Amino acid sequence: MSVPRRNEVVLESVRRLLRMGATANLLNLLQKQHPADLAQVFAELRDKDCHAVFNVLVERNGKLAVEALSELGPEKGSMLLADRPAEEIARLVQELPSDDAAGLIDNLPDELSSAVLDLIRPKPGGGVSALLEYEEQTAGRLMNPNVFALPEDLTAGEAITAIQTARDVEMVFYLYVVDQRRHLVGVTSLRRLLLVAPETPLKRIMTTDIYSARVDTDQEEVAREVASYNLLAIPVVDQENKLVGVVTVDDVIDILKDEATEDVFRLAGVSMEDGVLTPPRESLRRRLPWSLVNLLTAFGAAWVVSRFEATITQVVALSFLMPVVAGMGGNAATQTLAVIVRGIALGELTWTNARQALLKEALVGLGNGVALGLVAMIGAWALTGNWALGVILGLAMVINMLIAATAGTLIPLGLRAAKVDPALASSVFITTLTDIFGFLAFLGLATVFLRFLQLGPMS
Amino acid sequence: MSVPRRNEVVLESVRRLLRMGATANLLNLLQKQHPADLAQVFAELRDKDCHAVFNVLVERNGKLAVEALSELGPEKGSMLLADRPAEEIARLVQELPSDDAAGLIDNLPDELSSAVLDLIRPKPGGGVSALLEYEEQTAGRLMNPNVFALPEDLTAGEAITAIQTARDVEMVFYLYVVDQRRHLVGVTSLRRLLLVAPETPLKRIMTTDIYSARVDTDQEEVAREVASYNLLAIPVVDQENKLVGVVTVDDVIDILKDEATEDVFRLAGVSMEDGVLTPPRESLRRRLPWSLVNLLTAFGAAWVVSRFEATITQVVALSFLMPVVAGMGGNAATQTLAVIVRGIALGELTWTNARQALLKEALVGLGNGVALGLVAMIGAWALTGNWALGVILGLAMVINMLIAATAGTLIPLGLRAAKVDPALASSVFITTLTDIFGFLAFLGLATVFLRFLQLGPMS
Numbered sequence: 001m002s003v004p005r006r007n008e009v010v011l012e013s014v015r016r017l018l019r020m021g022a023t024a025n026l027l028n029l030l031q032k033q034h035p036a037d038l039a040q041v042f043a044e045l046r047d048k049d050c051h052a053v054f055n056v057l058v059e060r061n062g063k064l065a066v067e068a069l070s071e072l073g074p075e076k077g078s079m080l081l082a083d084r085p086a087e088e089i090a091r092l093v094q095e096l097p098s099d100d101a102a103g104l105i106d107n108l109p110d111e112l113s114s115a116v117l118d119l120i121r122p123k124p125g126g127g128v129s130a131l132l133e134y135e136e137q138t139a140g141r142l143m144n145p146n147v148f149a150l151p152e153d154l155t156a157g158e159a160i161t162a163i164q165t166a167r168d169v170e171m172v173f174y175l176y177v178v179d180q181r182r183h184l185v186g187v188t189s190l191r192r193l194l195l196v197a198p199e200t201p202l203k204r205i206m207t208t209d210i211y212s213a214r215v216d217t218d219q220e221e222v223a224r225e226v227a228s229y230n231l232l233a234i235p236v237v238d239q240e241n242k243l244v245g246v247v248t249v250d251d252v253i254d255i256l257k258d259e260a261t262e263d264v265f266r267l268a269g270v271s272m273e274d275g276v277l278t279p280p281r282e283s284l285r286r287r288l289p290w291s292l293v294n295l296l297t298a299f300g301a302a303w304v305v306s307r308f309e310a311t312i313t314q315v316v317a318l319s320f321l322m323p324v325v326a327g328m329g330g331n332a333a334t335q336t337l338a339v340i341v342r343g344i345a346l347g348e349l350t351w352t353n354a355r356q357a358l359l360k361e362a363l364v365g366l367g368n369g370v371a372l373g374l375v376a377m378i379g380a381w382a383l384t385g386n387w388a389l390g391v392i393l394g395l396a397m398v399i400n401m402l403i404a405a406t407a408g409t410l411i412p413l414g415l416r417a418a419k420v421d422p423a424l425a426s427s428v429f430i431t432t433l434t435d436i437f438g439f440l441a442f443l444g445l446a447t448v449f450l451r452f453l454q455l456g457p458m459s
Numbered sequence: 460m461s462v463p464r465r466n467e468v469v470l471e472s473v474r475r476l477l478r479m480g481a482t483a484n485l486l487n488l489l490q491k492q493h494p495a496d497l498a499q500v501f502a503e504l505r506d507k508d509c510h511a512v513f514n515v516l517v518e519r520n521g522k523l524a525v526e527a528l529s530e531l532g533p534e535k536g537s538m539l540l541a542d543r544p545a546e547e548i549a550r551l552v553q554e555l556p557s558d559d560a561a562g563l564i565d566n567l568p569d570e571l572s573s574a575v576l577d578l579i580r581p582k583p584g585g586g587v588s589a590l591l592e593y594e595e596q597t598a599g600r601l602m603n604p605n606v607f608a609l610p611e612d613l614t615a616g617e618a619i620t621a622i623q624t625a626r627d628v629e630m631v632f633y634l635y636v637v638d639q640r641r642h643l644v645g646v647t648s649l650r651r652l653l654l655v656a657p658e659t660p661l662k663r664i665m666t667t668d669i670y671s672a673r674v675d676t677d678q679e680e681v682a683r684e685v686a687s688y689n690l691l692a693i694p695v696v697d698q699e700n701k702l703v704g705v706v707t708v709d710d711v712i713d714i715l716k717d718e719a720t721e722d723v724f725r726l727a728g729v730s731m732e733d734g735v736l737t738p739p740r741e742s743l744r745r746r747l748p749w750s751l752v753n754l755l756t757a758f759g760a761a762w763v764v765s766r767f768e769a770t771i772t773q774v775v776a777l778s779f780l781m782p783v784v785a786g787m788g789g790n791a792a793t794q795t796l797a798v799i800v801r802g803i804a805l806g807e808l809t810w811t812n813a814r815q816a817l818l819k820e821a822l823v824g825l826g827n828g829v830a831l832g833l834v835a836m837i838g839a840w841a842l843t844g845n846w847a848l849g850v851i852l853g854l855a856m857v858i859n860m861l862i863a864a865t866a867g868t869l870i871p872l873g874l875r876a877a878k879v880d881p882a883l884a885s886s887v888f889i890t891t892l893t894d895i896f897g898f899l900a901f902l903g904l905a906t907v908f909l910r911f912l913q914l915g916p917m918s
Contacts, residue, residue, distance in 0.1 A: 036687040173632040190649045194623050228495040230709035249708050250689035260719025261801050268797030276802030280822040298786035299838050306779040319778035320765040323894050327757035331887045338727030342720050343735030363739040372754050379758050428790045435782050
């Protein structure tokens with residue numbers, strides 16, 4: 001949980017050198033850092049300081065500066081670039097691998113983004129603009145198009161020579177093999193090349209059973225494939241199975257992290273663009289609409305309660321126990337929802353075992369309801385001195401926890417069937433649902449059995 | 460979100476062949492699968508079928524069988540092993556890398572686990588038992604001790620020969636260089652070896668600035684380091700900086716996934732051992748204690764409300780609006796909590812910016828409270844026809860949302876300072892807190908301004 005202390009020291013030094021105006025020393029310090037550590041520094045500095053540090057770095061070591069931006073993530077990184085001329089941005093981003101450059105450019109203001117793209121496009125290859133032609137969140141957008149491939153008719157010895165003379169290849173732990181028209185036909189490794197006689201044909205030592213992604217494959221599916229088969233990279237092919245790029249495991253890690261944050265945030269009803277470092281006005285703007293929807297549903301619950309005004313007027317102690325009904329239903333719904341949503345995300349919950357999962361959650365809900373209902377019954381008696389009130393609370397809790405378990409399972413599964421993110425069945429939303437049904441059960445039962453309630457002594 | 464359809468087809472075929480008793484065909488199908496896909500099959504089959512399939516596989520292809528178990532995860536995997544004799548388990552797990560074997564053995568019932576360890580220990584090397592001597596969740600437990608290292612006094616040519624003759628080395632994309640006493644001194648790559656003349660000393664082409672983890676480093680810190688510096692593996696050293704193992708990126712991915720699930724589950728008050736496939740009785744046993752604590756706090760809220768019996772008796776419409784106060788406070792607290800807990804997990808929230816984060820959340824809470832309070836004021840008037848009630852509801856909401864924002868920030872930060880997982884400040888818990896303070900504010904204000912409430916016409 002703790003950030004390495006080294007970064008805190010660096011951060012303090014950066015602040016001090018900045019105050020002293022010791023630019024040369026500052027630059028010296030910055031250049032010793034890994035881009036990921038610089039990104040952390042940028043994330044923690046105030047806006048003004050952040051721009052000042054970035055300015056110092058960009059003048060002397062543009063490559064490191066943009067690498068740090070890229071590590072900071074495309075949204076935040078492009079904010080630091082946005083007040084610079086298009087020419088400079090174009091020069092800077094060309095220091096990056098095309099996939100990272102595309103991410104930064106894509107997040108610039110529209111006009112600036114197309115100006116930068118125009119400046120880059122004339123270059124041969126045009127990797128960046130090509131990438132931007134793929135849909136967001138696909139393998140095509142994510143991949144690095146600069147992939148090293150060996151023609152299938154080489155020998156092992158020739159392949160080694162080809163690697164020795166290749167320039168600027170990102171990583172070469174997997175060596176992809178292509179035919180004359182660049183169709184992906186196999187994969188081998190540098191180590192395997194070294195283990196055979198130099199005249200061995202590549203075809204003989206390559207594996208043809210190869211995992212690959214298509215340019216239009218969803219990035220989360222790419223991530224899942226890389227993660228479950230323990231791959232270090234996955235080749236990306238076009239519709240004709242031609243090799244066009246590679247997605248490496250470091251990109252996959254970023255996707256998995258984002259996906260996890262997305263699950264937590266959506267369950268809580270927070271937008272993915274929100275975060276610790278988001279300006280208050282921006283956070284407010286993003287949370288308000290969701291909260292307004294929730295306010296509306298809360299008034300739904302209020303309306304339900306208001307329908308039972310006559311009952312509550314006669315047995316005011318009912319109002320004391322309403323928070324218990326609502327709270328316990330919400331608790332059960334949140335638990336079920338977390339298990340189901342995460343189960344879907346991890347691939348543990350599939351259509352084949354959905355019925356089993358529903359049955360299980362219903363059983364757990366029932367068990368929970370009975371056990372907690374009994375305890376609550378005693379609690380209600382202790383609080384109000386009314387046995388009948390305790391029985392009604394207990395019954396309402398059993399009903400409500402069954403509803404919570406069923407809704408907590410069926411709603412995310414339904415969303416998934418509708419190809420919507422199941423985490424959108426946020427706990428906030430389901431909690432209001434259990435409020436409404438909980439109050440209906442509790443106050444409804446109380447209305448039906450009103451005469452029993454009035455028998456017991458009231459506190 | 461969707462599991463590849465291929466797996467569903469395989470699963471159906473497995474079920475069909477199992478019913479038909481077509482063992483040879485079944486085995487044939489199983490052997491064509493990747494261990495990760497087999498793990499998925501095991502996860503989806505009912506217990507009885509699962510054991511049957513595992514039996515078929517273990518007799519003919521023990522290695523694949525345990526690899527699948529290992530992919531299934533040590534907890535579930537060891538369940539399939541637990542009814543076999545220790546001798547057979549010992550033989551099977553020796554087919555796995557030591558780290559995976561250690562995971563499976565460690566999760567067997569205690570007696571069986573030590574029996575298996577005794578059978579393995581005599582073997583030279585004894586990798587598995589050595590690993591189990593490290594603390595759980597450390598780099599030492601996670602690493603693969605079978606790490607390939609090159610002596611620093613070799614030349615590039617000699618190093619290549621050493622690689623060609625090495626056996627059974629997991630992966631060799633990073634080549635670690637050690638001195639005579641096996642201290643880690645540098646790192647190089649196979650590609651770099653190929654780019655220089657064979658007589659170049661290794662010392663000249665190695666990088667000495669190297670990221671490493673110590674055996675006692677927490678596994679989450681290892682994961683964070685590998686993820687932020689985009690490493691494919693990280694060497695693990697002992698207290699004397701001697702190279703003892705390597706943690707690879709596939710292990711890091713598993714840790715990051717578990718960590719994400721942990722965040723979602725803890726926020727929802729669910730145990731990490733719970734899941735879609737957990738038996739109902741087990742889930743119930745794990746959720747009940749937490750729910751009981753929550754029931755207790757819910758009765759705290761009920762008690763608070765009961766203190767205002769006199770007020771509610773006079774203005775029963777107050778009870779209609781209680782769900783609005785509670786619901787909106789809970790909503791705001793859950794939002795803040797998700798942002799803060801995830802911010803801590805991702806390293807965005809540190810001690811240096813904690814004050815800024817608190818101020819920001821408080822501002823957002825205030826803004827949210829004012830905006831929603833105004834809308835709620837109108838809603839309350841519409842529902843009850845009582846303007847004063849609306850004003851009190853609005854004021855209570857502002858207060859409650861400020862409390863929600865403050866508690867949602869300070870409690871996880873406090874837990875982190877106490878070195879407890881911040882996600883334990885579960886939304887369920889904080890929601891009850893906002894219930895209590897919300898009711899205190901709402902009913903307290905109502906009691907103070909009771910005479911204004913009684914002025915308005917009631918519905």
